[in-house]
Amino acid sequence: MDTIIILLRGNSGSGKTTVAKALHQQLGAEAVLISQDVFRREIFHVKDTPNNHAVGLMMEALLYARGKVPFIIVEGIFAREKYQDFLLFLLESFEKCLIYYFDVPFQTTIERHRTRPQRVIFFRIIATKVVARKRPSLWGKRHSVQEQ
Numbered sequence: 001m002d003t004i005i006i007l008l009r010g011n012s013g014s015g016k017t018t019v020a021k022a023l024h025q026q027l028g029a030e031a032v033l034i035s036q037d038v039f040r041r042e043i044f045h046v047k048d049t050p051n052n053h054a055v056g057l058m059m060e061a062l063l064y065a066r067g068k069v070p071f072i073i074v075e076g077i078f079a080r081e082k083y084q085d086f087l088l089f090l091l092e093s094f095e096k097c098l099i100y101y102f103d104v105p106f107q108t109t110i111e112r113h114r115t116r117p118q119r120v121i122f123f124r125i126i127a128t129k130v131v132a133r134k135r136p137s138l139w140g141k142r143h144s145v146q147e148q
Contacts (some may be wrong), residue, residue, distance in 0.1 A: 005096065
């Protein structure tokens with residue numbers, strides 16, 4: 001069985017997790033959901049750094065699920081500068097990858113984070129950083145974009 005990767009990337013609060021969970025619910029047993037936040041925050045409790053322990057387990061989970069289900073949904077921010085090796089692994093390990101980038105204005109991210117239980121942590125982090133990024137892509141070329 002060929003397994004298709006559905007990679008949902010984007011900035012915080014862009015709707016990746018909501019769409020991933022809805023898609024997973026719709027596909028049911030035909031899909032596995034691999035969420036960056038679950039592996040990083042809930043399983044390993046590690047910071048978002050290059051090659052953190054969660055990356056290896058996500059890779060193992062992907063390899064385990066390959067051929068067992070038609071779809072693997074992978075969702076997370078996956079900033080290229082931190083996760084380039086992981087993104088390359090996806091492209092090299094799976095013949096079919098559908099890649100979507102969720103691009104929403106920073107103001108939308110702030111508005112969505114105001115409704116979350118962890119909003120105090122988010123706003124403390126934002127208060128200490130100036131966030132200014134170009135739209136990420138894989139190695140300089142654009143991929144499909146999910147507009148809000």
